Amino acid sequence: MQRVEIVGLLRAGKTTLATALGTATGFQGFQTDRMFLHSDGAIMSSDAAQAQLDQILTRPANILEGAQGRTLGPRVAACDTVIWLDNGIVRRALNAVPRRRARRLAGARSLAAVRFWGWFCLGHLEECKALKAALAARPAGVRLVHLRSYAEVQAFLDSLPK
Secondary structure, eight states: OOEEEEEESTTSSHHHHHHHHHHHHOOOEEEHHHHTBOTTSOBOOHHHHHHHHHHHHTSSSEEEESOOGGGHHHHHHTOSEEEEEOOOHHHHHHHHSOHHHHHHHHHOOSHHHHHHHHHHHHHHHHHHHHHHHHHHTOOTTOEEEEEOSHHHHHHHHHHSOO
């Protein structure tokens, strides 16, 4: 395991796992959500972002994590291990909004609450479909580690060579 891609939907724990994995392995982590931003917060051009990604993908060892986006396919193809954090949509829903707001939305019978949860669930289903398609298309030899709970994540980290 030298080049790792951590994938998962919103609030699955990708950054937390990347930090723990980087500490355990000594590999440098790259958060793709921030990788395509200039230091002033402006979004890079597609060409500049692609050049930066190409440079990172040539490194002998790294950990990439972040939003799926259009770079997921090349990122998966360039790694030897994909770690898929796949905790449930309800947990992600509750983690995606502040606790107080989640309780208020869950109990609301308003059109706004219905629209919010509809948008949230449909958006995540579409993102999940795209993620599953990219994982199914991964090259032969790319190992998939499918972690469905925090206990499985901890067991995976505990199994790494010290």
